[in-house]
Amino acid sequence: MIRILKVELTKVVNYPTFWVIFGIHLLLLIPAVFAFESFVQSVAGGTGPDGVAIQTATPGVSIFNFPGAWHNLAYLASWFQFILVILFVILVTNEYTYKTLRQNIIDGLSAVEIIAAKEVLILFLTAVSTLMLFALTAALGKPAEGVGMFDGVVAVPAYFMSLFLFLHLAYFLSSWLKKTGLVIGMLIIYWIVEGIAGFWLPDSVSQLLPMNVRVNMLPNPLSEMMGLEAVANVSLLNGGLCLAYAALFLGGNYWLLKHGHAAK
Amino acid sequence: MTNILNIHSLSKFYGKRQVLKDLSIQVSKGAVFGLLGPNGSGKTTTLSILLDIVPATSGTFDWFGAPGSNKARRKIGSLLESPNFYSYLSAEKNLRIAADIKGVPYSDIPRVLEFVNLLDRKKDKFQIFSLGMKQRLAIASALLGTPEVLILDEPTNGLDPQGIYEIRELIQTISRQGITIIIASHLLDEVEKICSDVAIIKNGVMLFQGKVAEILGDENLVEVRAQNMDGLEQGLNALPLAEKVTKEGDLFVVRLTAGVSAATLNKDLFGKGVVATHLVSRKKNLEFEFLEITKEL
Numbered sequence: 384m385i386r387i388l389k390v391e392l393t394k395v396v397n398y399p400t401f402w403v404i405f406g407i408h409l410l411l412l413i414p415a416v417f418a419f420e421s422f423v424q425s426v427a428g429g430t431g432p433d434g435v436a437i438q439t440a441t442p443g444v445s446i447f448n449f450p451g452a453w454h455n456l457a458y459l460a461s462w463f464q465f466i467l468v469i470l471f472v473i474l475v476t477n478e479y480t481y482k483t484l485r486q487n488i489i490d491g492l493s494a495v496e497i498i499a500a501k502e503v504l505i506l507f508l509t510a511v512s513t514l515m516l517f518a519l520t521a522a523l524g525k526p527a528e529g530v531g532m533f534d535g536v537v538a539v540p541a542y543f544m545s546l547f548l549f550l551h552l553a554y555f556l557s558s559w560l561k562k563t564g565l566v567i568g569m570l571i572i573y574w575i576v577e578g579i580a581g582f583w584l585p586d587s588v589s590q591l592l593p594m595n596v597r598v599n600m601l602p603n604p605l606s607e608m609m610g611l612e613a614v615a616n617v618s619l620l621n622g623g624l625c626l627a628y629a630a631l632f633l634g635g636n637y638w639l640l641k642h643g644h645a646a647k
Numbered sequence: 648m649t650n651i652l653n654i655h656s657l658s659k660f661y662g663k664r665q666v667l668k669d670l671s672i673q674v675s676k677g678a679v680f681g682l683l684g685p686n687g688s689g690k691t692t693t694l695s696i697l698l699d700i701v702p703a704t705s706g707t708f709d710w711f712g713a714p715g716s717n718k719a720r721r722k723i724g725s726l727l728e729s730p731n732f733y734s735y736l737s738a739e740k741n742l743r744i745a746a747d748i749k750g751v752p753y754s755d756i757p758r759v760l761e762f763v764n765l766l767d768r769k770k771d772k773f774q775i776f777s778l779g780m781k782q783r784l785a786i787a788s789a790l791l792g793t794p795e796v797l798i799l800d801e802p803t804n805g806l807d808p809q810g811i812y813e814i815r816e817l818i819q820t821i822s823r824q825g826i827t828i829i830i831a832s833h834l835l836d837e838v839e840k841i842c843s844d845v846a847i848i849k850n851g852v853m854l855f856q857g858k859v860a861e862i863l864g865d866e867n868l869v870e871v872r873a874q875n876m877d878g879l880e881q882g883l884n885a886l887p888l889a890e891k892v893t894k895e896g897d898l899f900v901v902r903l904t905a906g907v908s909a910a911t912l913n914k915d916l917f918g919k920g921v922v923a924t925h926l927v928s929r930k931k932n933l934e935f936e937f938l939e940i941t942k943e944l
Contacts, residue, residue, distance in 0.1 A: 390747045397736055482731040489698045490748040490788075491721035646700040 384499070387492075391500040395474065404470040405508075409515055412463055416519065419459050420446050423605070445525060450535030451604060452524035457538040458601045460516045464546045467508050468553045472566045475501065475557035484645050494640040498633060505550045513543040540622075541600040548597055548625040555632035558639050596624045649712075651676050651796055651827050652697070657706035659692055659851070666692050667851040670706070674796075674829060674844070679822050681842035681859070682831040683937065689851040690831035691728065694800050698725055711795065721749045724789030725798040730781040734774035738765055738784055741773055742791065751792035759787040763817065779810035786817060797821060800831045815841060839863075839933040849941045862936045869909045871916070872898040872925035882919040888912065898925060 395401050427444045446455040478484035487497065517539050526532060556566045556573075574594050581589040589595060600621050639645075652674040659667040667689045674680045682690050695701040697708055699715055710719040732741040742756045760766040763783035768776075776784065782802070789797055802818065803811040818841055822828055832838050838845060839859065846856040855862065873879040876897075883892045883901060888911065891902040903912060909928050916923055 386747050386750065390744050393736070393740055393744050393747070394733060397740060398733075399735065481734065482729070483733055485700055485727075486731040487744075487748060488700050488717075489720065489725045489727060490745050491717045491750075492748050493717040496717070641702070643695075643701040646695055 387496050387500045388503060390487075390492075391504055395504065398474075400473065401470065404466060404473075408463055408466040408470070408512070411466070412460055412515070412519065415459060415463070416446070416456060416523065419455070446604075447523050447525045448527055449524050449530050449532055452520050453535040453538040454601070454604045456520045456523070457516055457542040458604050460512070461542060461545055461597075461601045464512070464549050467512060467546065468549055468570065469567060471505070471508065471550050472553050472557050472570075473563055474504065475554060476561055476563040476566060479558075479561040479645070480563075488640075488645055494637055497640060498636055501554060501636075502633070505547065505554065509543055509546045509550065512546055513539060516542055538601065544622055544625040545597045545600045548593060548628055551629040551632040552593055555635045558636045558644065591624060593624075593628050596621050596628070600625070649676050650674060652708065652710055652829070654693075654697070654708045655706055657693070657696060657708060658704050659689075659696065659701070660704045665851060667696075667703075670848065670851065670853055672846050672853070672856065674827065676827055677825055678844045679818075679828045679842045680830070681838035681845040682829060682848065683835065683838050683845055684831075684833065684848040685941065686833055688833075688849050690833075690848065691800055692851075693848075694725075694727060694798055694829075694831055698723070698727065698798070721792075722794055723796045723798060724791070724794035725800075726782075726785045726789050726802060727798070727800045728804070730785030730788075732773045732781070732784065732788075735772060737770050737772055738776070738787075739769040741784070742788055745788045746791050749792050755791055755793075759790045762790060763787040779806055779813070782806060782810065782814065783817075786814070790821070793824075794826065796827045796829065798829045801833070802830065803832075803834065803837060835933045835937050845933075847937060847940050854940050859933070862933060862940075867903040867905055867907065868929040869901045869903060869912060870895075870898050870925065870927045870929055871901055871912070871923050873916075873921055873923050875921065879916070879921050879923070882916050882921040885919065886912070886915055888915065900929065 423444060423446050446452065446459075478487075484497065492500075520539075521532075524532065553566070553570060556569055560566050560569060577589075577592050577594045580592070581595065590599060650673045652672070654670060654672040657667055657670040658665065670689070670693065672682075672693075682693065684690050692701060696703045697710075697715065698720060699717070708715055711722065713719065733744070736744075738760065739756060742759070743753060745751075746753055746756060757766060757769075760769055763786050765780060765783055765787060768780070773781065773784070786799075786802075789799075799818070803814050806814065815837070818828060818830070822841070830838065830842065842859050844857070845859050845862065847854045871879065871883070879899065880892070880894075883889045883899060888904045888907045889901045890904055893900050901912065903909075909926055913923055913926055
């Protein structure tokens with residue numbers, strides 16, 4: 384196992400694109416958080432941007448207020464997961480484009496070892512991204528009376544699971560389609576298709592589809608913030624579905640490898 | 648002699664098209680084995696199956712007496728078609744990846760780089776290498792940990808004459824170290840120069856397997872021409888040492904009794920009053936035999 388880790392580490396650590404995209408992901412979130420806050424202030428704060436009082440104002444609203452801060456920042460960060468997904472797609476499809484996966488197999492990696500190496504990479508990206516979210520929220524969150532700092536912290540594992548699922552979906556599509564642009568295009572198309580399918584399928588079915596599960600883990604918190612409805616939905620069902628999908632996509636990858644997909 | 652590789656009736660379909668038909672091959676330890684065939688005959692498919700990147704439709708193979716596995720592959724050095732490396736990594740780091748996969752210590756890297764004459768370029772990125780250097784790096788990678796078998800698929804493809812010469816020298820040096828080598832090639836000249844054994848396949852069917860010397864044989868052929876061709880024909884037919892006489896264009900090809908030299912033939916012909924104007928010993932070459940063998944299909 385150490386052997387496989389060293390192989391993956393050599394590939395990733397020396398790849399400049401990895402650091403650039405990973406860095407962009409980490410750095411973009413900070414200005415985005417403040418932009419989100421100023422947007423919330425402008426629609427729900429005391430006064431609008433031109434100094435006019437807002438009719439629907441919610442006194443003291445802020446995305447940084449605990450316990451909602453965890454959910455608000457996790458929701459915002461979940462949009463930036465797409466950057467990590469693109470990075471991961473590039474890392475996987477490169478191995479097909481440059482036939483290095485084929486070479487790795489020839490040199491003696493088994494299908495399980497190949498998948499284990501990428502699984503470690505998924506866990507690393509997911510863990511670092513989640514830790515960053517945790518640190519950022521802990522630093523920026525504003526305590527409120529009668530609310531413990533960690534009351535809404537369940538949004539952090541929800542963020543972890545949603546990225547975990549997203550990367551596994553991307554892994555399967557990358558192994559299957561092999562071309563960077565095609566995979567990113569298909570991810571977007573699939574997202575849209577799942578949205579459209581939601582109109583025809585009964586909710587009990589459509590809510591079980593992978594992208595919906597992702598979204599349900601971390602729904603848009605704006606309405607909740609304005610006191611309209613409570614939407615936090617980090618259920619055991621969704622968490623279980625994330626794991627089940629991840630296992631399914633890994634199984635798909637194993638099947639592809641065992642059927643000579645790497646050489647086609 | 649023990650076989651390092653046994654292939655038992657391997658077949659492969661791509662959709663409905665059958666690219667390998669019931670192929671069985673044995674490679675003995677220490678051989679330089681040439682897998683010979685025209686383009687598209689199934690050579691690369693065969694090697695891909697042996698290295699587990701393409702599954703066979705039916706049939707089995709075993710390496711070192713056990714069914715193929717990733718553990719067996721670590722003892723095989725391979726260069727399939729083009730060299731595949733991480734373009735942004737240096738030669739040395741690319742070899743580290745291969746070394747980690749094969750379970751070979753990094754201390755072996757300078758040795759193989761030195762062997763292919765790339766040690767002073769170890770810090771250079773793969774992407775700036777010339778094709779010849781890339782090919783040499785691939786051979787270095789294949790030699791990591793001193794494999795028991797080396798598989799080379801069209802090793803001189805796309806190289807200039809200098810590069811081809813260098814690769815051939817390397818292969819012969821490696822072979823002298825006792826490493827079994829399997830080379831797929833459509834270059835007959837190449838196989839004739841370096842291989843001890845050969846299998847000829849066409850359209851996925853095995854046409855011949857045996858020693859290269861066996862194909863080339865020890866037939867003793869001489870081309871003869873004279874001004875008086877009729878006199879020559881009568882003279883040849885009257886000579887007991889001429890076992891077989893065939894007319895080829897404007898000359899006769901004579902098969903002599905083993906051990907009889909062209910000089911003896913010349914002397915005997917002269918004795919019969921025939922003066923040869925052209926007398927050449929013909930050495931069989933693989934190209935001719937290959938075309939003969941593959942014509943049958």
